[in-house]
Amino acid sequence: MLQRDPPRLTLPSRIRAGLAHPALVVGFVGAMVGFAGSWIPSYWGDEAASILSTSRSWPSLGALLGQIDGVHGLYYALLKLWTALFGTSEAATRLPSAIAVGLMAGGTVVLARRFVGTRIAVIAGTVCAILPRSTCMAAEARSYAIGAAIAVWITVLFTRLVTRDASRRQWLLYGIACAGAMYLFLYLGLMLVVHGVVAAILYRESLARWMLTAGGATLLAVPIILVASLQRQQIGFLARRHYATPANVLTRQWFGYPVLAVVAWLLILATVVWLVLAVMGRLPRGARLQATVFSLVWLFIPTAALLIGNALLSPMYNVRYLSFCVPAAALVMALGVAAIGELAAPHRRLAISTALTAALVAASVPVYLGQRTPWAKDGGSDWRAVAEYVQQHAHDGAVLFDQTTKPSRAPRIVLDLYPAAFASVDDVALQTPLAERAGLWDAVAPNADATSRMRGTSEAWAVEAAQGTTVPPDVALLTQLGFQVDSAVLIHRTTVYHLSRK
Incomplete structure (x- = not known):
């Protein structure tokens, strides 16, 4: 039927x-x-x-x-x-x-x-x-x-x-x-x-x-x-x-x-x-x-x-x-x-x-x-865009991250969220990865100490929360070591500096 x-x-x-x-x-x-x-x-x-x-x-x-x-x-x-x-x-x-x-x-x-x-x-x-x-x-x-x-x-x-x-x-x-x-x-x-x-x-x-x-x-x-x-x-x-x-x-x-x-x-x-x-x-x-x-x-x-x-x-x-x-x-x-x-x-x-x-x-x-805009979170978080910029432009050298912010806004969190973007640069301040400690974030050395690991480095990157005309402490520290600022790109509330020395 x-x-x-x-x-x-x-x-x-x-x-x-x-x-x-x-x-x-x-x-x-x-x-x-x-x-x-x-x-x-x-x-x-x-x-x-x-x-x-x-x-x-x-x-x-x-x-x-x-x-x-x-x-x-x-x-x-x-x-x-x-x-x-x-x-x-x-x-x-x-x-x-x-x-x-x-x-x-x-x-x-x-x-x-x-x-x-x-x-x-x-x-x-x-x-x-x-x-x-x-x-x-x-x-x-x-x-x-x-x-x-x-x-x-x-x-x-x-x-x-x-x-x-x-x-x-x-x-x-x-x-x-x-x-x-x-x-x-x-x-x-x-x-x-x-x-x-x-x-x-x-x-x-x-x-x-x-x-x-x-x-x-x-x-x-x-x-x-x-x-x-x-x-x-x-x-x-x-x-x-x-x-x-x-x-x-x-x-x-x-x-x-x-x-x-x-x-x-x-x-x-x-x-x-x-x-x-x-x-x-x-x-x-x-x-x-x-x-x-x-x-x-x-x-x-x-x-x-x-x-x-x-x-x-x-x-x-x-x-x-x-x-x-x-x-x-x-x-x-x-x-x-x-x-x-x-x-x-x-x-x-x-x-x-x-x-x-x-x-x-x-x-x-x-x-x-x-x-539902790129900078909608936490007053303008731009971490993914920072990672994308670093991945496109940073192919060598060392990287420093701003250490003057509160922990939950620390720019180095970008590295932990998007590690592939930083695969080509050295994280010279890292002491203990977060996965190996009972804390939310990585344990790091002060940037003033971390720069001692950059003696043979001719290229550096600084990821800074600072904006405007004030030179961030990390950038000032690097210039004292002979680096010169090649570029400073403001993503949204984070600035990525590229420095080099001969």
């Missing part, structure tokens, strides 16, 4: 099929948007720590984590396995973060649909995918995007536990997931606090089980908490940066720049007003009220905790550390879009919601494009 070919889906039927699985559609688009152009910017200091950890042997990585970056150990191990398969290019190492942003956006849709309709859920997922904090962490080889994805999915699990007659096994799974999240990024432990506050407000019948599970999760996380305490000096730099400013909290933390921040906070205000009216009985209550309370608690509690801790205990605030609250910001904004739309006649609400969402997307585009 002849079999009929399956009917071909028309465009309208494909759209309907996509609407039946909105989380998949939003998640896929979010991952693609996050990955597009992610390979364009050069690596910067934090990413260098990630990438160079993958070049170590497992014993070397273990020795490193015993001294510093222990809280990032799980991510480094996962990235090491990933790069063994896919390499260490910018595209390869940032791809997991882009995938995670897709999972975060899709998870936001799943979470929102548990409380509100598909329309608000899709708006929330879309906003989640395009907020500048999301598109930034999608293009970064760090753990923040993966942590944000985990935050939303353990929240999905939590909502299922408190809205159903969950078994002990399900609560155990939740506890293990929360503990595991803290091993990836310690501040994800604040999600336990968020869930506890929500349980106390909305799901008091589940509060006792949550307390028992949270206690167990905390016990499981004690080792990583101890590691963080013992290595707390590694975030001591926060005391010198003064990150806890209104501009950072209100703008850079999630929204990137003032125009989008103003729109976002107006939508958040609309959600707060809706909540007040609902509590007063002026608006109908229901699952949407639960979503509003949940998302506002998630939005504000972690930020408040870090700001209070930063002020009273020790430096702990950084805008990136609250990336896991992006889904909450997106959901609150989506609820604000819905609240504003409800001020209009019913037949106009869809159009208003669509227009507001499109405006948010449009407002995010300038930041998105700016994040």
Whole structure:
């Protein structure tokens, strides 16, 4: 018997099929948007720590984590396995973060649909995918995007536990997931606090089980908490940066720049007003009220905790550390879009919601494009371009690197990230390669001592962070040894000097 070919889906039927699985559609688009152009910017200091950890042997990585970056150990191990398969290019190492942003956006849709309709859920997922904090962490080889994805999915699990007659096994799974999240990024432990506050407000019948599970999760996380305490000096730099400013909290933390921040906070205000009216009985209550309370608690509690801790205990605030609250910001904004739309006649609400969402997307585009330029990272990191220039022009001689910068901006990191580019020159200052020591970076001799190894060298290169007319100390040192500057090429914020002597 002849079999009929399956009917071909028309465009309208494909759209309907996509609407039946909105989380998949939003998640896929979010991952693609996050990955597009992610390979364009050069690596910067934090990413260098990630990438160079993958070049170590497992014993070397273990020795490193015993001294510093222990809280990032799980991510480094996962990235090491990933790069063994896919390499260490910018595209390869940032791809997991882009995938995670897709999972975060899709998870936001799943979470929102548990409380509100598909329309608000899709708006929330879309906003989640395009907020500048999301598109930034999608293009970064760090753990923040993966942590944000985990935050939303353990929240999905939590909502299922408190809205159903969950078994002990399900609560155990939740506890293990929360503990595991803290091993990836310690501040994800604040999600336990968020869930506890929500349980106390909305799901008091589940509060006792949550307390028992949270206690167990905390016990499981004690080792990583101890590691963080013992290595707390590694975030001591926060005391010198003064990150806890209104501009950072209100703008850079999630929204990137003032125009989008103003729109976002107006939508958040609309959600707060809706909540007040609902509590007063002026608006109908229901699952949407639960979503509003949940998302506002998630939005504000972690930020408040870090700001209070930063002020009273020790430096702990950084805008990136609250990336896991992006889904909450997106959901609150989506609820604000819905609240504003409800001020209009019913037949106009869809159009208003669509227009507001499109405006948010449009407002995010300038930041998105700016994040995908060659100098987008860390105020203009140009390391890949420096490596390309050196590889094209340096075929002999010795190389010195600026030693006056902070470690995470040291130009010699370029050599470790792109060793092939420096294969033709001698690294005269190197004492101990990073792979052979329990530290993030190479151990080097002062350049004043390293030049003693250049007695038979007639050609030298100096890679300097210094710009302008001031002669860098390394260049001055080389000229005292008889070298003359043949060229000085400013890449972006790094200058490569070529010197020679007869």
